[in-house]
Amino acid sequence: MAQHTRSEQADRIRHLLETEGPAIHAHASASNARRKETYGGTDDLEELRTEARSIKEAAIDRLPELIETVREAVEENGGTVYIADDAADANAYVTDVVNREATNGADGAAASPSVVKSKSMTTEEIDLNDALEADGIDVTETDLGEWVLQLADETPSHIVGPAMHISREEIATLFNERFDPDAPFETATELTRFARDHLGEIIDGADVGVTGANFVVADSGTITLVTNEGNARKCAVTPDTHVAVAGVEKLLPTLSDLEPFVDIIAKSATGQPISQYVTMLSPPTDSPTLDFDAPDKPITAGEGAAADGTGADGPGTQDREFHLVLLDNGRMDMREDDQLRETLYCIRCGACSNSCANFQSVGGHGFGGETYSGGIATGWEAGVHGQESAAEFNDLCTGCTNCVDACPVKIDIPWINTVVRDRLNRSDDPEAYDFLVDGLTPDAESGGLDPGKRFFGNIGTVAKAASATAPVSNWLADAGPVRAVLERTLGIDRRRDLPTFRRESLVDWFAGRGGAAASSRRAARADSRNGADIDREAVLYTDVYTNYVDIDRGKAAVRTLEALGVPVRVPNLPESGRAALSQGMIATADRQASRLYAALAEDLDAGRDVVVIEPSDLAAMHREYERLLPVDSYERLRDGSYEICEYVYGLLENGADPTALSTGDGAEPVAYHSHCQQRTLDLEAPTAAVLERCGYAPELSSAECCGMAGSFGYKREYYELSMDVGERLAEEIDDGLPVVASGTSCGDQLETLLERDVAHPIELLAPGGART
């Protein structure tokens, strides 16, 4: 990204933070909190997610066959199926249906044909409204949020709550200007009543109802609409012609496959156990058509129908017409794409958006492409609108993995973002500053990668060089002119404190105090003192920051393990690949994963435990390595590696003596912020438990993220967003409490925000505290 786009991006994000951020945060964080609560209260949640996932996998696998099945089923019911290749194809078909219905319809000749719509992101994707209007057709959105957008001429900011960014006051202003009521609208109730009555009349007179479909059951031709307002029901039942537009990926084989989705979609979207209306229609339905132009005509066929209204071919059906438009628009290609295929499992519940700290701050307009927004939008936009459409906002995914536990179909959303970022990196034009980074970046990436990305992606090499030349490199880095160059070339915001590189690395320090042999002696002494028979050996994985910058936490880890009777080795190990992954440099990460595994294989064979301090590196080994290493290697490393406090927890559970550590007074309060990826690995609890066992009373943060997310907060264009997210965390932390955090960047961010020291929990626990 060149300099001017960086500053434009910064301006745009700042604008959104001020204008749309507050309304988005209020709604998205509330939905996220309800979702968590409902997930927590659902006993069979994991089974449900697993089942939903496997049904989607099988359905996408069988998609061509399901398309034939649904065609037969809908035609047998008396409807029509149209497979649209792309947006233009779909729009032309729907326009044609509407025009035909308006001329032939029994509704009498209206001035111009009219369509009422219920909310559908798929019709947003193809810009159906524009196409219909261009043909002289009146289109009215009936979902209240969508209608507000239509009146305001804006685009959705959230896939479930499209007008989430607009506050009640703004809606009231909009309505008052537009409709000039006798008494100005003010409350949500007044606005809702007015919208209902106004839209109700439009629905009653419409020629055609257009809906989307959340799911389509192939073998019965059943479309499922999930809503809370009831407008989709009205759009489907009132006009005698119903057109449903759905992506082909919405097909499910049978009715029983629908069950887990009906059960989970509202839980993930809004935290409701089930939505108000789950409408399952196999149209054309038996419901009588409603002709409000003939108010004195009974809507039903009279007594005969009433006595037995349940017949499959009741009198209502004869006038009804139904069209199912199944949209391809890139989906069949996504199905062939091993990395993007997963996107097709998405049920568009918006849980990934709600759980995302960056999304909560800026909303879909900062975090979206042409149509879709939030974490999964990267996959959708790349698939249906093309990679460039995903380019602009793809950086906003920091890989925190909060969305991974939220997604009802278990999509690895961060991975999709990594993949698309990787593809974008490869397609960029070579830029001017490559030479600056080239010397420092021995990566496996082809040219053209953004220099800032290469810098952060190769942070290990950079840190090594900086350490070798410290303190000169630190003085240099702090100098004003150097900061200006760093900002211009690499995009590192000059308001950020840069890490101070230490001349003596952790590996050097460890070797200097006698290395593995001395460590064994220390551990043996501790073991005989404590009487616990701990028969383990550990290899400490030294991440870049621990090795060159924050070496105190590394020393604390070594001392803690030795005090609990575990001999430690601190070898010079290759990087995990986390930094490269965060910049979308998959080839580099792949090579690093292989090297790290090779370097650790002998230790694993010898039964040594790999102990990791930085949660994001452990997360790479436990999550992404599954895609980068052979399955046996992956499982071997995953099963043999532990987060430091998790490991200490295991030692204490197996008889190690906590009094060998620095213990609190029994209930000594301490604020603890875990790490996003650590939480996804379910490793927040062991740290909290260790702190409790050692006499502390940890107060756990609930904020989604610290906002720093590795290199994200260093980048000029994201500095303000990073601080906005971080402030929500800082506000939770009581004044005066000591604070510990598991991630390096979380700690740095908190130190900036709270203006006091923030250590790793292991530094609090280490015998003698954090000595240097």
Added chain:
Amino acid sequence: MTVDTVGRFERALEGLEVGLERVTAADASERIGTIAAEPAIGVPLPFDDVDLPASVTTDPMAAELTAARTGITPVGFAIAEYGTVAVESTANGAEPISLYPERHVAVVAESDIVPDISAGFDRLADGFDAGRDSVVFATGRSATADMGDLVHGVHGPGDVHVIVLEDR
């Protein structure tokens, strides 16, 4: 059908602010009449010896559908776990009659209340096989938060009552 299931249904409805009354078939008509605000429209009830009150219009005209304050319909079954009633799209107008008026009175036989969504899907599948293949699971009152705060009664009813026929 155990009493427990009805209890569970009742608790779920309470959380949704939907009223539930258990009545005998003999008393049903009178109770429905008390709950129904006029003008009321409805679908004839398929349960033995249970009639709609005389004041309720069946086979309404379009104008009556618009004017009605209450719509009374039978429902195919109910799901206790979530407080859901299953409205079937029938030719006698159950779908619009349960949707348009501001109050919906749903009448269900106690023997048609199933414990959870799985059992609900079994019932749904039986109905599909018998040709009743358009069904709305309606749970609580129509709602939106799109205007800033949560408001009930948007396009659908803002007021819902369930009558359970304890001897049917």
